[in-house]
Amino acid sequence: MSEVDLLHEELVFLDVDARKTEDLFLFVGEELEKRGYVKSTFTRAIIEREALYPTGLALERINIGIPHTDPMHVNTGFVAVVKNKYKLPFIHMGTNNQQILIDYFFILGIKDPADQVKLLQLLMEKFSNVEFIQGLQSNHEQHTLFSFIKNKFEE
Template sequence: MDYSLVETNLIVNDRKEALKHMSDLLQKRGLVKDGFFEAIIAREKRFPTGIATKFMGVAIPHTFEDYVNAAGIAIAVLPKPVVFKNMVTNDDLDVSIIFMLAVKDAKHQVSTLQKLGAVFQNPATLKNVFEANTKIEIVEIVRSILDEEKL
């Protein structure tokens, strides 16, 4: 995981602005191709990625591997939540942590999502990510869970 892909205190006005910022981070590192942001937005409209957890709302935006040069994950902690659509109910959901995936190999996507799902089921882990003061803390927490698995 790359520390430059982590935002500990991202202040944005809405979901689209958050997704644009995170897409730009991935693109600056050369991990995604032109069109990644637009593909993320289009996929969010059809298949929302907001997840209601016991601690807070999280989102896992991702799109097709066609838009990815190399695997990566961008993480943003939002002190002021933004509204995503709940993936189950399609209702509005305030999201405070976004895990944006650049998945290069589709066969790794399911296991990565399952491992992130374990994070979402553990309120203490989410709380630790949300309250982390540094990018290093967030990367260490997420790295220990993902086991540096290739996306």
């Protein structure tokens, strides 16, 4: 499966009203489960994994979280893009306690572990691209943001 096949317009969530990171995970997990992308164990698993292996990235212009968990909790591979109304605290990758405020979450549902490295490499490449970050910040509607990300994944 190519990385672009993991993108689905219905999994772009904008203006989510979560006051805590766990609330955001509960909201997205419920939406993913309703749509059949994940098992009922996904939300708890992603919360627990994030506590052990933080995935916050402090980039030059914005901060991004890339939470994911084991494939056993995923039915169908996906990348969910989430923009909350408020920046949420998240632990910086590679630390145990350095908090950063997250602008965007790219929640990953990886079904095949072999795909994980390729997907993470693609994301890191895109996150380091100023044009990609500007596009994230300037597209405020579900369809336009989805189309922008899809086009960038296809490049």
